[in-house]
Amino acid sequence: MIACKDITKVYINGDVETVVLKGVSFEIREGEFVAIMGPSGSGKSTLMHILGCLDAPTAGAYVLDGNNVANLSDDELADIRQGKIGFVFQSFNLLSRATVLRNVMLPLVYAGIPKHTRELHARKALEAAGLPEDRWTHLSNQLSGGQMQRVAIARALVNNPSIILADEPTGNLDTKTGEVVLGTFQELNHREHHTIILITHEPYVAEHADRIIHIQDGLILEDKKNHHKRTATGE
Amino acid sequence: MTLIDLFEETHSSLTVNKVRTGLTMLGIVIGIGSVIAMISIGQGAQGTIEANIQSIGSNLLLVMPGAQRGAGVQVSAGRGSAQTLTQEDADAISKEVTDANAVAPEVSRRYQVTARGTNTNTQVVGTVAAYPSVRNIEIEEGSFVTDSNVRALSRVAVIGPTVLTDLFGEGANAIGQTIRINKVDFKIIGVTKAKGGSGFGSQDDMIFVPLSTAQRFLAGDTYVTTISVQAKDQESMPAIQQQINDLLLSRHNIIPPQTADFSILNQADIVATAASITNTFTILLGAIAGISLVVGGIGIMNMMLTTVTERTREIGLRKAIGAKRKDISTQFLAESVTLTFVGGVIGVLFGWGVSLLVAQFAGIATSISWSAVALAFGVSAGIGILFGYYPARRAAGLNPIEALRYE
Numbered sequence: 001m002i003a004c005k006d007i008t009k010v011y012i013n014g015d016v017e018t019v020v021l022k023g024v025s026f027e028i029r030e031g032e033f034v035a036i037m038g039p040s041g042s043g044k045s046t047l048m049h050i051l052g053c054l055d056a057p058t059a060g061a062y063v064l065d066g067n068n069v070a071n072l073s074d075d076e077l078a079d080i081r082q083g084k085i086g087f088v089f090q091s092f093n094l095l096s097r098a099t100v101l102r103n104v105m106l107p108l109v110y111a112g113i114p115k116h117t118r119e120l121h122a123r124k125a126l127e128a129a130g131l132p133e134d135r136w137t138h139l140s141n142q143l144s145g146g147q148m149q150r151v152a153i154a155r156a157l158v159n160n161p162s163i164i165l166a167d168e169p170t171g172n173l174d175t176k177t178g179e180v181v182l183g184t185f186q187e188l189n190h191r192e193h194h195t196i197i198l199i200t201h202e203p204y205v206a207e208h209a210d211r212i213i214h215i216q217d218g219l220i221l222e223d224k225k226n227h228h229k230r231t232a233t234g235e
Numbered sequence: 236m237t238l239i240d241l242f243e244e245t246h247s248s249l250t251v252n253k254v255r256t257g258l259t260m261l262g263i264v265i266g267i268g269s270v271i272a273m274i275s276i277g278q279g280a281q282g283t284i285e286a287n288i289q290s291i292g293s294n295l296l297l298v299m300p301g302a303q304r305g306a307g308v309q310v311s312a313g314r315g316s317a318q319t320l321t322q323e324d325a326d327a328i329s330k331e332v333t334d335a336n337a338v339a340p341e342v343s344r345r346y347q348v349t350a351r352g353t354n355t356n357t358q359v360v361g362t363v364a365a366y367p368s369v370r371n372i373e374i375e376e377g378s379f380v381t382d383s384n385v386r387a388l389s390r391v392a393v394i395g396p397t398v399l400t401d402l403f404g405e406g407a408n409a410i411g412q413t414i415r416i417n418k419v420d421f422k423i424i425g426v427t428k429a430k431g432g433s434g435f436g437s438q439d440d441m442i443f444v445p446l447s448t449a450q451r452f453l454a455g456d457t458y459v460t461t462i463s464v465q466a467k468d469q470e471s472m473p474a475i476q477q478q479i480n481d482l483l484l485s486r487h488n489i490i491p492p493q494t495a496d497f498s499i500l501n502q503a504d505i506v507a508t509a510a511s512i513t514n515t516f517t518i519l520l521g522a523i524a525g526i527s528l529v530v531g532g533i534g535i536m537n538m539m540l541t542t543v544t545e546r547t548r549e550i551g552l553r554k555a556i557g558a559k560r561k562d563i564s565t566q567f568l569a570e571s572v573t574l575t576f577v578g579g580v581i582g583v584l585f586g587w588g589v590s591l592l593v594a595q596f597a598g599i600a601t602s603i604s605w606s607a608v609a610l611a612f613g614v615s616a617g618i619g620i621l622f623g624y625y626p627a628r629r630a631a632g633l634n635p636i637e638a639l640r641y642e
Contacts, residue, residue, distance in 0.1 A: 054555060054635050075559045082557020089639065093552040097251050107556040109240050155556070 002028040007060035022218040033189040035209035043218040086156025090168040096141035129154035146177035183232030259538040263578030266528030271586025273524040277517025279601035295502040298462040318458040319496040339366040340459040350414040355401040361449020377425030385445040392421035397440035532618040539626035551638025564631035571623025579615030
């Protein structure tokens, strides 16, 4: 459960103040699949950083699972990220020299999960992300783009987070592979009731979500239920 | 993050670029290796020099004519000109300085020595029967100069093994043969045992004759060039030195002690001086080697900074999935300490090898002390922390958002 109330974000660079978010309020309930859509420069990336506890808002409240996390220190934010948030990035950000399993287990290392249970969790997450088992011991740079993104999704799932934040997850993929990845998100949302927030600039991608929050110039332009939800084709 | 995780992470990141890791480590290997090698050579030299000094006798005081000189420096030129010590001085010392075990006066000078067509130039020492016990000389065969030889002005000689080899060939039987020193014939009655070493002029390259004979037939006067006094133990040496000083000042009618016409060398002083010289030498060598260690450390820092830059995105990702500052800095610190530690181990082995080779081929005795090894390990681990700290801090301080965007 996420509640954002009047979130503003101002960057100060020398004497120049840039207001990126001008008071954004919304709520996302557990199990929702939300797309945050907007052109570049709209403030959606900044919003994602705040939702992902990578950055703190200048003003306003951000309540995640009942705790206001707006004014925490770096290390406290790291704790929140480790326990409650799973990230999927446009460029995957896998450790290329490590195997798929090790990549997926990495968040558990920092969470202090004992070694023998890590692999169990990782296997479950990889299954949920739909990566064929014969790839699990491959080095991650031996995989295709779609497979890499699935490893990244498994890594996001592995510590059972409250929300999965996907930042342009299909940006580096061709349309067909992108469809597969979006299908994976729909699966996870539908079957396992994961809360998923998809950040994108493409209306086509956003239409795979149940709800679309349209952002422009640091304000919410539109926040509506998606009545024409696309079902991902592909596999 | 457990220790095993840390080790695995460190291992996998150091093995990504093996050549770079190896070259960086090489800097530390050379640094630690040269420190170990240099210190072992320095300490070995120190041991050799001290053994050499001890080999001229134990608890020894040397009374010499002429003004006070620097310890350990014998200036041959000054000896003939300053003729102030006599046989009577030596007798007085042995009579009045009761703590002295033995007193051995000597007169020595280099002469050309011939025997049956061969010849050599060597040190001829005129002395008394007490000399071998004072100066640690042992007899290989025959006998040393006796008191009756001295009283009778016998023309007998005891030769060192080097002289034996030079004049008669190695292992020849020289007892009973005649040698000619300064146109005077001497009969050989003994050969001394080889002592080796060359610290204060080899005692193997010497000829010993009775003191009275040397004064009468070789020097032509009654002066002595050195009086060796053996103290009964190390503690009594300062007191004996003082007694000899007072005795000789009064015998020579000298009132202000600064104008003394003799000087007393204390063996302990010589050892101390030599030790301080070799210590300085060791520190100098170690310091020069230490420079390469610092250069190696800078190499580590350079590599770590490059690594941090290269892995900026990875650091951003690690932070995004929950790594704290401490996790990141520990990881990079572990990498640099591993580099220096492994480099240190190899460096110690390398330095050990070098010092063994030096001992083998250059003939310098070397000794590896555990303290030097422990020091090298401590220093290398310390360098890892010192030069790894800044890159690790830099990595830990990265902003995850910017780090993730880094191209």
